[in-house]
Amino acid sequence: MSATEDFKSSSCRDYGQHEATLPGQQLAWIRSLRGDALEQFKTHGLPLGGDEAWKYTDLKALNRRTFEVASQAPAIEPQQARTQSLIEAPCARLVFVDGLFARALSSASLPVGVSVASLAETLQTDAAALEGRLGQQVEIAQPGFSALNTALMADGAYICVHRDTPVSEPIELLFLSSGSPDRAAHVRNLFVLESGASAVVVENHAALGDGAYFTDIVSEIFIDEHASLQHYKVQRDGVQAFHFAGTHIRQHRNGHYVAHTVDLGGRLVRNTVSASLAGEGAECTLNGLYVASGRQHVDHHTRIDHLVPHAISREQYKGVLDGRARGIFSGRVVVHPHAQQSDAQQAHDSLLLSDDAEADSRPQLEIYADDVKCSHGSTVGQLDDDALFYLRARGIGLEHGRELLVRAFAAGVVAQMQFEPLRARLDQLVGEKLAAANLSGTR
């Protein structure tokens, strides 16, 4: 290792400095959870080459940088938080600034039977509720950010929907970044849906500035029998931001999980999703849309494990790439031995709008049972000349025609969102992003 400080050593130093003040350290099980994770991070570090899971995402530039965590949440005007919110109606909203809970900006108009709170606070007040869940679904013995996050997790959302409670109002988690350069945030979420519960969670990442900051998020999600969760994740980080998110889901019998991920911002973005279908009748749907321009790099890495028979998984990702952007999709579906009658479908389509954009795709199937229905499809292409000609023949200008086609392509993902108010808002955000990507100048 060179004498100059790199990402790993500065992160370990961070741990040394803040160890005593990290939330939950009064508890032995948290201390050992963090300690083990730090050891794993020291052992494995960042994947800097040779790791197949990170084949297309180069972390060498990140590794040369160092970041520091905020000691307290920077003050933000309530108005600034309000404009970034994706939900206009009053709802339960937790706001985090640079990864730390901002009570003053949050509102908690909660229905009965739901706990929504800061994870750090819950570790102080009701840690027993977290034991046996926190840290259980995430694999830390590998290179990457899971171990780092587990060691340094500072705050995040804890949502628990109690038995047989259906919650139709959305819960918004707004993660604001002040945009200060070299700021690190280690966010940890834990969602628990007890038997028969249901909820809608909107995870909203937005920035107030364009510094090169770093965010890593780990979300652990437990969906018990007959429970269901709609999980929206919208990422609009700054143009220089590093964003690494890991979502780890465990679904029990007839548990349903539907995720919609929309990535519009960030310089280097990686979304890792791993879903374990551990109960018969479990259904997992992962939808994703990313629009990248400039030098943006967006990497989606998903893995779905069919551990038992009769589970269903659906994946649909779409990417629009302009400028020098790079979009990556790796999706693996593993059907374990005896997981008969598994039904898995996966699709990834990407649209290249410029000569310098790049799309890499790895749809993978690993199947150890014979009575299954599994398929995947992947396409890469540009706008259909015939469709464009059709529009032009009807008097629609080239630019407008192109915009229509790209928006139609993207709309395929947005249209599947069940939560109506969000759909309109996202349509608008995607449109703005596409307009900013300057569709007309790319031919």
Add this chain to the structure above:
Amino acid sequence: MSSNTLDLDTLIRRDYAAGFVTDMDADTVPPGLSEDVIRLISAKKNEPQFLLEWRLKAYRHWLSMETPQWAQVHYPPIDYQAISYYSAPKRKGDGPSSLDEVDPKLIETYNKLGIPLQEQEMLAGVAVDAVFDSVSVATTFKDKLAKMGIIFCSFSEAVREHPDLVEQYLGSVVPPGDNFYAALNSAVFTDGSFVYIPRGVRCPMELSTYFRINASNTGQFERTLIIADEASHVSYLEGCTAPMRDENQLHAAVVELVALKDAQIKYSTVQNWYPGDEEGRGGIYNFVTKRGACRGDNAKISWTQVETGSAITWKYPSVLLEGDNSVGEFYSVALTNNRQQADTGTKMIHIGKNTSSTIISKGISAGRGQNAYRGLVKVLKGAENARNYTQCDSLLMGDRCGAHTFPYIEVRNRSAQVEHEATTSKIGDDQLFYCRQRGLSEEDAVSMIVNGFCKQVFNVLPMEFAVEAQKLLDISLEGAVG
């Protein structure tokens, strides 16, 4: 389903028909690998200096490389010092000048395999360059081909007679340091086949080689080089069987194809090496590097393979589409039974403009077989209007086997159109029911469905192979219903 599984068990448990050992004196170098062994091989074959240097360079590079671990296959580490790197059948006299002078035991071996040389010469009109272990012993139809300027000979002969061609093209598609096994092959290859088709010539017959691994403990390292000069055309057949043996045998071949402007090469393989017994003991490790380069405009390279043998297959016949309008094709049927493992697929690298590639892969897994498709489609920045279509289908028979698909798609040009589709399924109960209702036995029905599943690939095989391939599949899978 349980009764079907019973059928499967009985029916896939068949003996390996080609399992026997021919007792012959072999001129074998003691096991081990060092620069001295490479010098010895080179000296035994009277090779020119450039080739020795080339081998040594490859060997030194190989020493710095690590065994690749990424494939979806599992096997104990190979002790490269326990392998003998040279084995040639001893000959009476100075070597045969006609078929009559070939060791009768060798002829007998081929007869047992059902590929009598004379018969093929007479009836099928196929020229055979038979490789018995590492040295080519019989080459037929050479004169007829020579009249047209076609060179079809063993690699050693090509080194002696046409060193300039060998020097120009050897390693130009698969460089000596390309990968672990290619580097090993480059250092120690003993023989193989060499084909040169001159400008504008259409090879009048299908060229064919039967490889056969014989002496115990001998890794076989063939090197095949096929050059199709401008506007020429050749179809090449490769087929393999190996005798039954308890120890695993390593086979690390390299095949290089060069198609110049307007040239076409069709390369077909039926691979039926010993797959090991039901418990996975023995069997061939088939770690092969096959690659073709479409060097000129409008060139075309087509790979067709039927892989039913070997304990482990690790093989990715690839095409570099360098010339404008060049075409690459890959058609594959891979079958794994018992404890066989296959990790196979292709790479299509689009470099020139208006290039197109087609990939059709059919994987069949039975018993405890593990079958993986691994492929790369890469469109480079300057490759305007590249087209690719990929279809990978897997058929599972039995609940202890596995079928995996690992495609890689990398596109750096927006005018590219790349499509990939994959499905995995078993033989439908309703399909079977339909056939049985019409009086077909379960075995016949399965055979018919499997053959239908593979038809897209069998259709592009040359006539001689299509028959053999269907037969192989039938024998391996009759009645194997999951």
